[in-house]
Amino acid sequence: MPSDPLPGLEPGLEPGYDVPALPGMSLEEIETPALVLDLDLAEANIALMAERAAAAGVALRPHAKSHRSAEIARMQIEAGAVGVCCQKVAEAEAMVRGGVPDVLLTNDLVDPRKMARAARLARTARLTVICDDPAMVPAWSRAAEDAGVELPMLVEIDAGSAACGIDPGAPAAALAQAVDAAPGLRFAGLQSYCGVAQHIRSPSERRAKISAAAERVRLTLDHLEREGLDCPWVTGGGTGSWEFEAAGPWTEVQCGSYVFMDADYQRDTAAPGQALGEFANALFVLTTVMSKARKGTAMCDAGLKVQTMESGPPRILLPDPGNTGLEVLGCSDEHAKIADPDDLLKLGDRLRMTPGHCDPTVNLHDWLVGLRGETVERLIRVSARGRSL
């Protein structure tokens, strides 16, 4: 699978300035700090998710906000995904430019310029949008008509996250009617994504949260049926909860983090047999100890500009953690401070860390270093890095 045909990959790329490695380098030659993807593990995660979704009878539409990479999106689609989800219009544009044919834009828009861009994108890709407020229907309708397209639109209902989404039942059905009646728009289904459920640690409590969301979806489906509106598509679900959504009435799941897995997801407990327990940590920050001036601690070169800390610190990966006591105490801009009670680390030692939260961590990097075994196979461009417009 080639990297994106974007400028700069081969000619003119300076290792150490633009990229931390070049294809053919050994793991030991990668400059740090670097974000490294173990390709065997990532491919296994992609295959496992596709297989389990198929077995559960739901479509898989991975969320590209996790990787922001058209190349990884194409890998997911080749493995059976129906397309991807995006949060932002610019992210969707980067995906379509990178060869992704089918995008669901899972976020609510209010700026007519963004709606116009989304509608224009629908000329060259299968693009679906969402809405949670009747006030936005006229602007969406104009954008679709101006672009000369019919935009499929999902109604987003509140899944119990107390975030976005119209109230289920009658308000949602009324919005669906308004969408379907608007020139240029076609009501295509429902979105119900429960973000807060993903990091509830206990599987029974996650299940209960999704059961409550399912009741809201069913209530809305009843109202839609009464009004004669067909609803073939119900989408939602993330890596932590999707098997509960797959039991219905969802028809499609939006898992994203499963490709990489992060330290925060590892704190979730998997239900017996749940795929969550089988996804591997495929992504790691490679870092070097660059100061060992203090007894009991070591400083390494992976700070807040290469990994984010809002979901807790990264986990140090050790072949045999034993009783090393090594753990990340905190990060400043360019340093992570490591507890090293037995002074096991030496200047120049290299460590792997699993980021606390993959999505914003990946967004700090222009390239993932794609590792096959102990050798850099290719660089994977984070083609929508920074594209939050």
Next chain:
Amino acid sequence: MPSDPLPGLEPGLEPGYDVPALPGMSLEEIETPALVLDLDLAEANIALMAERAAAAGVALRPHAKSHRSAEIARMQIEAGAVGVCCQKVAEAEAMVRGGVPDVLLTNDLVDPRKMARAARLARTARLTVICDDPAMVPAWSRAAEDAGVELPMLVEIDAGSAACGIDPGAPAAALAQAVDAAPGLRFAGLQSYCGVAQHIRSPSERRAKISAAAERVRLTLDHLEREGLDCPWVTGGGTGSWEFEAAGPWTEVQCGSYVFMDADYQRDTAAPGQALGEFANALFVLTTVMSKARKGTAMCDAGLKVQTMESGPPRILLPDPGNTGLEVLGCSDEHAKIADPDDLLKLGDRLRMTPGHCDPTVNLHDWLVGLRGETVERLIRVSARGRSL
């Protein structure tokens, strides 16, 4: 002052895909989310800091890790700064390529490839490096000799942060001797930067922390003098503490955050007359309410991919905060959730937020929108964005 002469600013830049605004747009036309710099306030911060440092009799070498922008570095140097500090070699390279003639690399290196890059940079700019471990002196010496330069090197001493830095006194003096004896290297002075002092809230406690660091510097200066090593340069200090360092024995201060100021620095209490109390919040995230489906809350479009949360949430800027009760409850990847107890916000309302922590927030953006009054004057490239190698 022109923007960096980097490709893409005028031709080929797509508003909404590459940049949130173009010069000449009004504040209301800027697409969101965007990181906006109030140029009047930033220029006033830059002038105030230069004036106060001059009055205090210390050189000013602002830390470029705060802005990662060669254009802002040049503004600081035009106002009187002697040069800038950088944390990373690639950051320093971006500054030199952007016209900055004098860089102090304030971070310890262990990779000979990075040392070689730093030494090569010293051919075209005045570059100074640091070291906190005698084990690294031979590699630095080789790098300087290979590049055919004499590298000025500071010895970094522990300032009480329990992070990087050799022990003060005899160990530091021995390292200085080793540096001065090594071919290609010249001992040039000391670095003592106390990161942990910057966010101690009470000015008397900050002062006490810096007084303790000053004792460590003086102890080391005594040892250096006994050994006949000249030490004309002592550098350190940040926005929260620099006036304490300026009382001596420091000769130079490294403040960075003063250009922008963030919500975390606002929680520090300034000593009477301290510049910290006079710097303005010049940087803000501009965001739009994009869902108002729930009573009591509003969702806006500025999440973890446009502002970081590890130093606490951003502060909402209101012309008259009164008893609005508006505050940021938390951020997900692309959303901030706002408490709106009286439902004052409407879909499409735009808000300004002061980021919790400027340095990593700026590093998420390729461009700052430079605002003069209510009009976009220019785009300022974050030319070292993402350059942590």
